[in-house]
Amino acid sequence: MKKLLSAVILATAALTMQAQDATVSIHTNQGKEKIHKEIYGQFAEHLGSCIYGGLWVGENSPIPNTNGYRTDVFNALKALQIPVLRWPGGCFADEYHWMDGIGPRSKRPSMKNNNWGGTIEDNSFGTHEFLNLCEMLGCEPYISGNVGSGTVEELAKWVEYMTSEEGTPMAKLRKENGREKPWKVKFLGVGNESWGCGGNMRPEYYSDLFRRYQTYCRNYDGNRLYKIASGASDYDYKWTKVLMENVGHQMNGLSLHYYTVSGWNGSKGSAINFDNDQYYWTLGKCLEIEDVIKKHKTIMDEKDPKKQIGLLVDEWGTWWDEEPGTIRGHLYQQNALRDAMVAALSLNVFHRHTDRVRMCNIAQVVNVLQSMILTDQKGTGHMVLTPTYHVFEMYKGFQEATYLPLDLKCETMKVRHGMNDAIDESKEDGFRTLPLISASAAKKADGSIILSLTNVSLDKAKEIEVSLDDTKVKNVSGRILTSKNVADYNDFEHPDKVQPAEFKGAKVKKGKLTVKVPAKSIIVLDLKS
Secondary structure, eight states, rough: HHHHHHHHHHHHHHHHSOOOOOOOOOTTTTTOOOOOOOGGEEESSTTSSSTTTTBBBBOOSOEEEETTTEHHHHHHHHHHOOEEESSSSSSSGGOOOOOGSSSSGGGGEEEEEEEEETTEOOOOOOOHHHHHHHHHHEEEEEEEESSSSSSHHHHHHHHHHHHOOSSSSHHHHHHHHTTSSSOOOOOOEEETTTTTTOOOOOOOHHHHHHHHHHHHOOOOOTTTOOOEEEETTTTOOOHHHHHHTTTTTGGEEEEEEEEOOOOOOTTTSSOOOOOOHHHHHHHHHHHHHHHHHHHHHHHHHHHHHOOOOOEEEEEEEEEOOOOOTTTTTTTTOBBBBBHHHHHOOOOOHHHTTTTTTTEEEEEEEEEESSSSEOOOOTTOOOOOEHHHHHHHHHHHGGGEEEEOEEEEEEEEEEEEETTSSSOOOTTTGEEEESSEEEEEEEOOOOOOOEEEEEEEEEEEEEEEEEEOTOOOOEEEEEEEOOOTTTBOOOOHHHHHHHSOOEEEOOEEEETTTEEETTTTTTEEEEEOO
């Protein structure tokens, strides 16, 4: 079966590949929408070692820390210019009772993490620790509120505790716990995955709950809440339709979750042991998020043509089998160059839909799923940056830049929808079309243009001619992320195996730009006229 699949892929690719170079035409005068910086958001759940051992080690840890936060992790995240951080979940959020995580740490009760491995947590990382971290990082906090097992009163008091200035019982309690001034909290999620781990609700029932809960989440002392409803899982378009009809503009945003996850032979597959067929399938699957976004946008446009309600992809990324020898339920996975490809292609999709997509939060920031950072849990204090981290760092210039539409002509190949499905070459809908080049462009505040080019081909370099309407490029600089094998990854013994390097394959001649993009590589260029 595997040989047959490879033959189909190669034969189809041979038919669609053409001799001429790929072309990218950037329309430099048609930019209208800003690429919201929150599209580069992160997600930190109480799951595995994301919080404890990842972000937080405590002030008394032998691992170097700043007020209890791992110094190396903090510095790496600071360099990434994180715009927003979502917490405490995820599924954990709807079992989290915030008052257990305030006050003297020695008096905080422990709890069992029923969703993720049954781990006992001591609640030493709570509201103060999270919001202070966000202040130190200079990012917006995104609080996921407990609707599944919590009460309206509980969530209302949490908002009051965090954001009210004075004269309220919760403001008084916050001051007793050492925080005089309130925090600024903009983003508030009213429940998480309410269709599943957040309560197994029907959309009609959740709609009524949202209307009730959001009513009592007040704006205190100049703090303005952006209230986010628990939205659909990937293809559940009915959920979006019901919420748009029954909730409408009582919500500021609606979430969407989409994971690049498979079911090869009853498992999700390995993050680092995969063949070429699985690689191409993964990229086809990740790009399917564009069709999903388009269909949810169409539903939202019917009730909200002015696009006042944001679509927030607040969980996305790859989901592989846990690494052998790690704790079951902690979702620790390695991160290869293939994952970096998924990140680059997904971010390019989000850029194209920035008119409706207001925030995205990759899952997750440390040690869980497609993470930015991995830390050694054996007490050595080692940390490694993943290939996905490097994509986010290379793409920083897209934040708040003006999206520029472009036309891309490139070679394509066909990949099968499902790895376990029988191949039927006569049925077109059994395959996805995978472009071998992905591109995105934007104009920054200083007038320069940032351009990303990704070549997903495993074995063929692509020469790309770039035109920019009447803009003439005089200077070009950039970096490249690639490696010998697409399964290469960084670990504690080889932390720099996959890392960015200076790129010198872009040439400007008579104002025209030609870029030779090596196989399996991600390039980000700065273009100046």
